[in-house]
Every structure is written in structure tokens, then in C-alpha cells.
Amino acid sequence: MTYTASRNQRELRSRAETQLERLKLPSDPELTDIVRQVALASGKRIDVEPVGDKDWENITGLVLLTSDSAKILVRKSDPRWYQFHTVLHELSHVAFGHTGCATLPVLHPGQQHVRAGQTVLARGIVTPDFEADLDFSDSGLVMEAEAEKLSQMLSRLVLRPRHGRDEAVFG
Ligand SMILES: [Zn+2]
Structure with a gap:
């Protein structure tokens, strides 16, 4: 599948929906289900690894891609819920088949994790208001x-x- 970027808001939404359907997630999925299904759909082995944050001032996660693997690095010091969202965000890149990242500065600290044949998608603190x-x-x-x-x-x-009934407690 060759990737081309969405051309408008409508296309962007429908593509995201298509990706979601393609993943064939079970009902009530856990994060592990999503990792497994993205691996299946993309044909890549997926690892998630928390890393130290000394050099990670402006970046909270990134994914290192090869033709058959994706290694997702998340910043250890971030709150769990934020790491969780970062992992979902990086998994989404993998599901879409995104490659390369024009916004990553050449001397970015993430580069130290990069080996030959890998491309990097980085998640910065500033997310565009898409x-x-x-x-x-x-x-x-x-x-x-x-x-x-x-x-x-x-x-x-x-x-x-x-639990629907738990929710009812809150009106
Ligand atoms: Zn990203």
C-alpha cells in the first residue's frame, strides 16, 4: 500500500475510520489487543519501550520503523495516561503506513536511537490544532x-x- 496524504478534513476522518475497521478489534479492547492488531494489519513486529528523558525536552514519543518492525519509544517520566495516548498515536502512524518525518530536526536527540534503514516519526509536545x-x-x-x-x-x-450501571450512578 503506498501512502498518500489526505486532502481535506472529510477524507482525513474517513481514512481514520477505514483504518479502525481494518484493525478488526475485539469489543472492549485493551491496549495489548490494539498492539497485536496493528502488528497483524501492518505486518510489523511491534515493541513498546519506555526511555529516559534527559534529552527529551520537546519530544514525548517516537517510533522507529523498518520494513518489518516498529519500535515505539515513550518518555518514562510522563504520566501513564499520557504515555498511553502517545503509544496509541504512534501505533496509528504504523497502521496508516506513514514513513519519514519532515519535522524532526537533524540533530534531534531521538537520532541516537536510529539505526541504518530506520525512519523516525516523532511526537512533539506541540500538536497542531488539526x-x-x-x-x-x-x-x-x-x-x-x-x-x-x-x-x-x-x-x-x-x-x-x-459498566453501564456504574455510569448511571453519575446521572
Ligand atoms: Zn506523530
Whole structure:
């Protein structure tokens, strides 16, 4: 599958929905189900690894890609819920088949993790406000927006209330 970036908001949403369907997640999925299904759909081995944060001032996660693997690095010091969202975001890049990242500076600390044949997608602290005015001519930004959209859909599945009656307590 060769990747081309979405051209507008509608296409972006429908592509994220298509990716979600393609994953064929079980009902009430856990994060491990999502990792497994993304690995199946993408044909890549997936590892998630928390790393130290000395050099990670502006970056909270990244994924190292090869043709048959994806290693997702998340910042150890971030709160668990944020690491969780970062993993979903990076998994979404993998599901979409995104490659390369024009926004990663050449001397980025993430580079020390990179080996020959890998490309990097990095998650910065500043996420573009993709719902508002995304520049669809910038494929790097569009990739970020696509990953963010799919990861929101995924986190809604994982975080939705498991017990309807518990929820009723809150009115
Ligand atoms: Zn990203």
C-alpha cells in the first residue's frame, strides 16, 4: 500500500475510520489487543519501550520503523495516561503506513536511537490544532493529524465505560 496524504478534513476522518475497521478489534479492547492488531494489519513486529528523558525536552514519543518492525519509544517520566495516548498515536502512524518525518530536526536527540534503514516519526509536545485550520499542502502535518484522529478513536474504545450501571450512578 503506498501512502498518500489526505486532502481535506472529510477524507482525513474517513481514512481514520477505514483504518479502525481494518484493525478488526475485539469489543472492549485493551491496549495489548490494539498492539497485536496493528502488528497483524501492518505486518510489523511491534515493541513498546519506555526511555529516559534527559534529552527529551520537546519530544514525548517516537517510533522507529523498518520494513518489518516498529519500535515505539515513550518518555518514562510522563504520566501513564499520557504515555498511553502517545503509544496509541504512534501505533496509528504504523497502521496508516506513514514513513519519514519532515519535522524532526537533524540533530534531534531521538537520532541516537536510529539505526541504518530506520525512519523516525516523532511526537512533539506541540500538536497542531488539526481540527481547526490544517494546512493540507503540508503532508507532514497531515500525517500527524491522521495519527491523532485515529488515536482519539482508539482511546475512546479503550477508555469508554465498561459498566453501564456504574455510569448511571453519575446521572
Ligand atoms: Zn506523530
